[in-house]
Amino acid sequence: MDFQLTEEQELLLASVRELISRSFPAEYFKKCDEDYKYPIEFMNALGENGISLLGVPEDLGGIPADLVTQMLVIEEVGRMGAPCFLMMGAHCVHNMLDFGNKEQLAKTVEALATGVPPYSLAITEPQAGSDNNMLGTTYTRKNGKVYLNGQKTFISGAADYPYMLVLARDPDGKDPKKCFSIWWVDPNAPGIRINRLHKIGWRMVSNCEVFFDNVEVEESALVGKEGNGFNHLMRNFEIERLTIAAYSVGPAECAFEEAARYANQRVTFGKTIGTYQLIQDKLTQMAIKIENMKNYVYKVAWQDDNKQSLRLSSALCKLYCSQAAQEVIDDAMQIMGGVGYTDDCRISRLWRDIRVSRIGGGTDEIMTYIAGRQIVKEYANK
Amino acid sequence: MAKIWVFSDMASRYPELLAAAASLGSEINALIVGSDEVAAKAFSQGAGSVTLLPADDSRMVEDYVPTIAKCVNDGGAPAVVLISATKRGKAVAAKLGIALNAGVVNEVSTLKVADGVIVTHAVLGGLARGTEQVTSPVAVITMANGAFEPLPEDGSRTGSVTKAEFIEPAYRIKCIERRAKQASSVDIAKAHRIVSVGRGLKAEADLAMVRQLASALDAEVGCSRPIAEGENWLERERYVGITGVQVKADIYLALGISGQIQHMVGANGSKTIFAVNKDKNAPIFQYADYGLVGDIYKVVPAMTALLKK
Amino acid sequence: MNIVTCFKLVPEEQDIVVNGDRTLNLEKANTKISLYDLNAVEAGAELAAALPGSKVDALSVGGKRLENSKSRKDILSRGPDALYAVIDPSLESALPHETAAALAAAITKRGSFDLILCGEGSGDLYAQQVGLLLGSLLSVPVINEVSKLTAGEGTVTVERTLENEVEVLSVPLPAVVCVTSDINTPKIPSMKTILAAGKKPITCWSCADVGITPSAALVEVQSVLAPEQADRKKVILEGDSDSNVAAFVESLRKTL
Numbered sequence: 001m002d003f004q005l006t007e008e009q010e011l012l013l014a015s016v017r018e019l020i021s022r023s024f025p026a027e028y029f030k031k032c033d034e035d036y037k038y039p040i041e042f043m044n045a046l047g048e049n050g051i052s053l054l055g056v057p058e059d060l061g062g063i064p065a066d067l068v069t070q071m072l073v074i075e076e077v078g079r080m081g082a083p084c085f086l087m088m089g090a091h092c093v094h095n096m097l098d099f100g101n102k103e104q105l106a107k108t109v110e111a112l113a114t115g116v117p118p119y120s121l122a123i124t125e126p127q128a129g130s131d132n133n134m135l136g137t138t139y140t141r142k143n144g145k146v147y148l149n150g151q152k153t154f155i156s157g158a159a160d161y162p163y164m165l166v167l168a169r170d171p172d173g174k175d176p177k178k179c180f181s182i183w184w185v186d187p188n189a190p191g192i193r194i195n196r197l198h199k200i201g202w203r204m205v206s207n208c209e210v211f212f213d214n215v216e217v218e219e220s221a222l223v224g225k226e227g228n229g230f231n232h233l234m235r236n237f238e239i240e241r242l243t244i245a246a247y248s249v250g251p252a253e254c255a256f257e258e259a260a261r262y263a264n265q266r267v268t269f270g271k272t273i274g275t276y277q278l279i280q281d282k283l284t285q286m287a288i289k290i291e292n293m294k295n296y297v298y299k300v301a302w303q304d305d306n307k308q309s310l311r312l313s314s315a316l317c318k319l320y321c322s323q324a325a326q327e328v329i330d331d332a333m334q335i336m337g338g339v340g341y342t343d344d345c346r347i348s349r350l351w352r353d354i355r356v357s358r359i360g361g362g363t364d365e366i367m368t369y370i371a372g373r374q375i376v377k378e379y380a381n382k
Numbered sequence: 383m384a385k386i387w388v389f390s391d392m393a394s395r396y397p398e399l400l401a402a403a404a405s406l407g408s409e410i411n412a413l414i415v416g417s418d419e420v421a422a423k424a425f426s427q428g429a430g431s432v433t434l435l436p437a438d439d440s441r442m443v444e445d446y447v448p449t450i451a452k453c454v455n456d457g458g459a460p461a462v463v464l465i466s467a468t469k470r471g472k473a474v475a476a477k478l479g480i481a482l483n484a485g486v487v488n489e490v491s492t493l494k495v496a497d498g499v500i501v502t503h504a505v506l507g508g509l510a511r512g513t514e515q516v517t518s519p520v521a522v523i524t525m526a527n528g529a530f531e532p533l534p535e536d537g538s539r540t541g542s543v544t545k546a547e548f549i550e551p552a553y554r555i556k557c558i559e560r561r562a563k564q565a566s567s568v569d570i571a572k573a574h575r576i577v578s579v580g581r582g583l584k585a586e587a588d589l590a591m592v593r594q595l596a597s598a599l600d601a602e603v604g605c606s607r608p609i610a611e612g613e614n615w616l617e618r619e620r621y622v623g624i625t626g627v628q629v630k631a632d633i634y635l636a637l638g639i640s641g642q643i644q645h646m647v648g649a650n651g652s653k654t655i656f657a658v659n660k661d662k663n664a665p666i667f668q669y670a671d672y673g674l675v676g677d678i679y680k681v682v683p684a685m686t687a688l689l690k691k
Numbered sequence: 692m693n694i695v696t697c698f699k700l701v702p703e704e705q706d707i708v709v710n711g712d713r714t715l716n717l718e719k720a721n722t723k724i725s726l727y728d729l730n731a732v733e734a735g736a737e738l739a740a741a742l743p744g745s746k747v748d749a750l751s752v753g754g755k756r757l758e759n760s761k762s763r764k765d766i767l768s769r770g771p772d773a774l775y776a777v778i779d780p781s782l783e784s785a786l787p788h789e790t791a792a793a794l795a796a797a798i799t800k801r802g803s804f805d806l807i808l809c810g811e812g813s814g815d816l817y818a819q820q821v822g823l824l825l826g827s828l829l830s831v832p833v834i835n836e837v838s839k840l841t842a843g844e845g846t847v848t849v850e851r852t853l854e855n856e857v858e859v860l861s862v863p864l865p866a867v868v869c870v871t872s873d874i875n876t877p878k879i880p881s882m883k884t885i886l887a888a889g890k891k892p893i894t895c896w897s898c899a900d901v902g903i904t905p906s907a908a909l910v911e912v913q914s915v916l917a918p919e920q921a922d923r924k925k926v927i928l929e930g931d932s933d934s935n936v937a938a939f940v941e942s943l944r945k946t947l
Contacts, residue, residue: 008885008886010761011761011765011768011880011885011888012886015879048881064886065882065886392855442858468853468854469836469853469854472819473835473836479788480827480828481827486910488820504817506704506715507704509704509709510916510917511916511917511918512816512914513913515911515913517911518907518910552830553863555862557859557860558848559859560856560857561856561859562855563857599943611872619854625817625872633946633947655923662927669921671924672939673927674927674935674936675931676930676931680936681936681939684933685936688936688940689944
């Protein structure tokens, strides 16, 4: 088993580091976070460098790269203290290649060339988060057009991205498993009202309530097969879990490295705190978790590259990485002490940002439910 | 006994070149383009003889290489050619190296004769000093600015002046235009006190407080590389560092400078180093005699106020 | 335009360890492209982009470092279409005139060129000569300290930033131009160029292949030592309280 990165991967990561350290110092992200501002300059730079086009097929203007490489890049961006959770390229491309049509794929690539993700995913509703079946937003046909009505919430990027994918149900659908469809929507369309929510973290991207009041879309705005919306999203969820796991690794490493450096500098009772065993114990456990997170993400990405199923592994990976990263970053803050709690230290932002990983993209509880059921089933007849 | 030749594209550098020459030998010839005035001065500064190269505004300094090479060849080996390490100086030196099949070393700060010329210069971004021995019969050395103190002038000295005939070089590069740079009269290598500023300075306008402090100390203003080359807030001539100026000030005050080796190589020749930086782990505090961990925006005005009392 | 950009692979100075006797240990030092050469490579890439049909080849001479596959991809990800290298044990610690001679021989073997671009000096020796020596050896016009470069008809127009003035020169091609770090900011290699680098052609030669015979040494290196650390007092005051600032100023006053 070869754990060595390829030379190309090493050079790619060196470019990522150079891009961030040259043009995007910690102060830039601190300011964007403080001002609740989308770091458009950074995202554009990612686009210009081609980072957001990794994984897009070459004949569409992209840069072929396997999923392992894409996860490595997300990790490195996070390790450098930048908001890697904004990098949805891998995720969107995967979806559109899977169930988008030519035009939708083209629009996706067009957006990614600027570094900004093409669409936000409007699935969740106030009464329907983990329980997708409670979805109430509907689509109805009238005079050759389609009309969306309903309400979504917690939609990341709704106010920042050019398009929106909306999951809606056909109110006359007979089969509850086959009544959901996905629609490609312009967030500026008449009838759409977007309301930003205030969150404790992920401040660099909007999270919104989105209200649909008779929003008109064309038939051609259908994404994938009609009635098959749910199945399409199942595939989407698998990749989303992997990318959320990847979002967790980099920031954990960033926090860990800051804490490890600090342990060598901070002096209490005449000695650097790194000499005390309770600090060493934390750092040791943090190092183990980071190693585990990395390996898990790489392995699951490798499985997808090798056309193996991610149904179980992506859930386990996401569950582990979200929890482990939160623990690592929390321990890092403990090691940094009072300094870690201030806005001056970026660990406080990482701490606020990581918490949502255990909630979004499938809660810990749902991951356990998915995995637990499947494990039991697998061993039923063994 | 080696014959020493001295040449510079800047008249102001002859005194230190002649002083360096005097440390190597006694037969010292100054190669000077035009100017009887500079020739006269050269004798008082240590030259034993002068060779005048015919001046012509249409010529570039580098065009004199064949002429200089002939003079040196005619003078016989062993010979050492000392040139100021100016930008043109280095171009002339390399070309002479080929013309005379001579070893060339640039930006030298110490030199001595012992079975050939032995010189030292900085390598590896300032991390180390290399000592090299030039073994070829003719050695071409460019001297770092300020490496040698000029000898006291002796107005009574005279010597012979020879006029050299210009030899046309094989290639002439056409000079279309000369643009004077806003003449920076500062020669920070010679400054006794320097107040130097680095990336800790957030905006160009903040240079005002640095200038005020420098004025209160009767010091020149210097900087680290990012301020001159990156931000262009100060002239290149004020940048202290391995590819900038190496200073030997009595007092060097580093404000908001982290103290990387590339900068410290330029500053370390100073007698006493003071540093202010808000990061107590900044490398500069390893190089400082006196340091203050604090915010330059608070400290600098406070210092100016105290010094003015 | 037919362009050759010269570069050198040097040790990463941050990895160098200073021994107790002030000698240097380079064993753990990774290899990198000398920073000043990145400006030359970038200048070549920019010229080629402005003149359709241009060709840029990267060229280096040296020892084992040039066998490093990752370093080769690194240089090829920065604009050149191909890489030429003269790799020979005798060039492992080549001095400037040896380097220039090897480069000249390689360029002659490669064939005709319009422009050769070099950096102002290498990151390790920083001799600041090789480009100049190279031009002289090839008997073509050569100029240093170039901070701006534009292509003309059979010429390049350069701005040469000197101490007191800027010379604007018209240099007839073929020529060698040594650029300063002011001339550009090297682009960060994009994902695309990195992934394409491994497919570009590489030509390797030995000294014998290019017809270099060792010539008499002109210079001998006697030692490379870290400078003696001047004993600094290191009296550090923590915090910018009024009393600390006053004490600091007192120390300053005493040395005035």
